[in-house]
Amino acid sequence: MVNSEPGPLWSGDAHGRGNSRREQVADQIKQLIIRNRMRPGDLLPTEGELCDVLHASRSSVREAVKMLNALDIVEVRHGHGTYVGGMSLGPLVESLTFRGFLSRDDDHRVMSELVDVRDTLEQGFAESIVEALTDEQGERLATTADKMLTRARAGQEFIDLDRDFHLALMQELGNQLLLQLTGAFWEVHAAAAPTLGHAAGQLEETAIAHVRIAEAVRAKDVPAVREAIAAHYVPIRSTIAQFHRRA
């Protein structure tokens, strides 16, 4: 009754006995979502119903739901109910930021590695970015970069604009995974940035680097885009290295 479909459909041990009760329940909830073709935002059965259907106690169901909640597979709203989650990369952000804080003592290896990956991804997709460029996107990049420059010259931070810029770069590619990875990696970097501090004049340097990227993209000059992106990460790398030397 519980499993009416023919094949296993879900490879992860299905609901084999080897796992603990809550693991089985978690797997069964995932199967429930898949079988019913549910989408993010859809309402799941209540805890009590899940207890009945899955023949498990409240504790097991609750712990299973909390695990899935941590993975953003389900979303729980107090007094409302449990819904299918957004399946975002929030868990990745959480895990990576925590790792960053753990390795903060010896050096900033995690941050350094993260910058390398970001740099490589943006340079690697430079050609596709230029190809998929639309006029609106070009203007948006330019205006965002300009705002960064004015803020930098006023001595103000522009973290939000930085996020907008890097997300806008990847926007038109239509690759949702890449877009979410970009956002996730940026968030990890932003979470660790306050502990790094800033060198004098680095703010304006970073803003100008963004302006150069926007110009190169609008000019559809792929090598220039790659160079501008590489240059953009130079001050960031030096900040990380500086912090590493201090410790």
Place this chain on the structure above:
Amino acid sequence: MVNSEPGPLWSGDAHGRGNSRREQVADQIKQLIIRNRMRPGDLLPTEGELCDVLHASRSSVREAVKMLNALDIVEVRHGHGTYVGGMSLGPLVESLTFRGFLSRDDDHRVMSELVDVRDTLEQGFAESIVEALTDEQGERLATTADKMLTRARAGQEFIDLDRDFHLALMQELGNQLLLQLTGAFWEVHAAAAPTLGHAAGQLEETAIAHVRIAEAVRAKDVPAVREAIAAHYVPIRSTIAQFHRRA
């Protein structure tokens, strides 16, 4: 009493009252790990001790621990204790594979996007790979690729060898994040591969592509490496596209 340290140290809302009990407890456990400079594998207090120290019921502590367990921040062993987890990217794999199964109906967008990211990452790091190449790594790549070829000609699968190959590519770079991302992305792909099926002769084509990559890497010919990697993903992309057309 509970929080004797001066600063917040952890940005994530610290342990503000706005969150639920288990969120507070989870944050406090994370702080505990950071404050005590604990490393993966270290033993955490027992559930009972956590209840005492954090002034929470056992249910709340357990749900918090299960959330952290889902993120691989802690690892629980039945009858033994709770330990600091490996902070692996397992959660990312779980989330992405689940998303892949969800979008399996309409098309294989997730898989397609994943291949694009993998391709870009490997091509982007091609130069660094060649630079960091050691003799042992070169031989390992070659022998792995050869094994793939012999297996392919015997009509056998070689998923494990494929994993070894792509991990070996990134091994010498010393970028742990990149290495784990590679492993995670490969796992997601492997989880979805069985549903895709194989075209005739595609096995050997893939094996040969790996041989070509190994040769180009050993020849330290960066453009050839990039081409070989690109060629390697061609049959994979066609398989995904074929599946998409069938549905």
Place this chain on the structure above:
DNA sequence: CTGTATTTGTCCGTATGTATG
């Protein structure tokens, strides 16, 4: 090998907080 202690796993009952009507 046999208990015993420790620790996590599971289940139950009850009370509280939250949102809807």
Place this chain on the structure above:
DNA sequence: GCATACATACGGACAAATACA
């Protein structure tokens, strides 16, 4: 204000797994 439905939180009891004497 009240009733209903839901998630939240707590504490207790017993089972299962592991380690050790």
